[in-house]
Amino acid sequence: MAGNSLDKSTGYRVSKDDDPEKLVGWMLERFSGQRIVMTSAFGMEGCALVDMIAARVEQFTVVYLDTHFFFEQTHALIERFKVRYPHVSFENQGTLMTPAEQAEQYGPELWKRDPDLCCRLRKVDPMAEVMKDADVWVTGLRRSQSQARARLQTVEWDWQYDVLKVNPLANWDRKDVWAYIQAHKVPYNALHEQGYPSVGCTHCTKVVPGASITDYSRDGRWEGQSKSECGLHGYGI
Numbered sequence: 001m002a003g004n005s006l007d008k009s010t011g012y013r014v015s016k017d018d019d020p021e022k023l024v025g026w027m028l029e030r031f032s033g034q035r036i037v038m039t040s041a042f043g044m045e046g047c048a049l050v051d052m053i054a055a056r057v058e059q060f061t062v063v064y065l066d067t068h069f070f071f072e073q074t075h076a077l078i079e080r081f082k083v084r085y086p087h088v089s090f091e092n093q094g095t096l097m098t099p100a101e102q103a104e105q106y107g108p109e110l111w112k113r114d115p116d117l118c119c120r121l122r123k124v125d126p127m128a129e130v131m132k133d134a135d136v137w138v139t140g141l142r143r144s145q146s147q148a149r150a151r152l153q154t155v156e157w158d159w160q161y162d163v164l165k166v167n168p169l170a171n172w173d174r175k176d177v178w179a180y181i182q183a184h185k186v187p188y189n190a191l192h193e194q195g196y197p198s199v200g201c202t203h204c205t206k207v208v209p210g211a212s213i214t215d216y217s218r219d220g221r222w223e224g225q226s227k228s229e230c231g232l233h234g235y236g237i
């Protein structure tokens with residue numbers, strides 16, 4: 001069934017202080033029987049959230065959008081997740097347009113000339129297809145990740161994709177995420193140990209000198225450009 005069957009006027013607001021694990025439990029119970037879809041690019045936040053959900057369900061689907069520009073470390077991490085959580089289905093629903101086809105249609109190195117268009121083609125538009133089959137969208141976004149995300153709610157309506165969005169980690173900071181990762185021995189992207197606070201496409205993610213694994217920033221993403229978001233979450237484009 002396409003579209004969303006939840007009433008956007010109901011206002012599923014829970015306490016702003018709610019703990020992520022409590023929110024995950026609430027979400028799974030409240031929306032049992034609905035189409036809950038988690039998406040992730042396998043940043044540290046997404047890794048922690050997969051673990052929290054996987055511990056509470058018998059079957060679950062995590063969707064990711066392979067842009068064809070992932071780091072090899074990201075691909076390796078996805079394979080580790082598939083082994084560690086066999087009851088979770090990790091589905092790539094990224095664009096079928098190859099980099100060569102993009103270059104042919106839009107010119108070479110689009111990410112340098114028009115990164116908003118490149119992100120739209122490789123992330124924003126494919127996500128619209130994913131959300132057609134979702135009632136609830138679960139993300140690992142946090143308020144303290146950036147100024148653009150500062151007003152994030154734990155539960156909110158996503159107007160771009162017209163879907164209820166649950167952000168169980170909204171109240172956490174990076175140190176909380178790291179503590180969870182360590183406590184539960186959750187796999188994470190090796191690039192976080194090499195000065196990459198967040199990890200996206202190879203063309204648009206650079207190392208941030210001096211960044212520690214407990215620092216999060218959007219520094220290093222789209223270096224030298226005003227852009228700091230891909231546009232998936234209603235920011236940046």
Ligand code: SF4
Pocket residue numbers: 067069110111114115116118119120122123200201202203204230
């Ligand atoms: S992050 Fe860069 S390479 Fe990836 S889709 Fe966006 S502009 Fe293109």
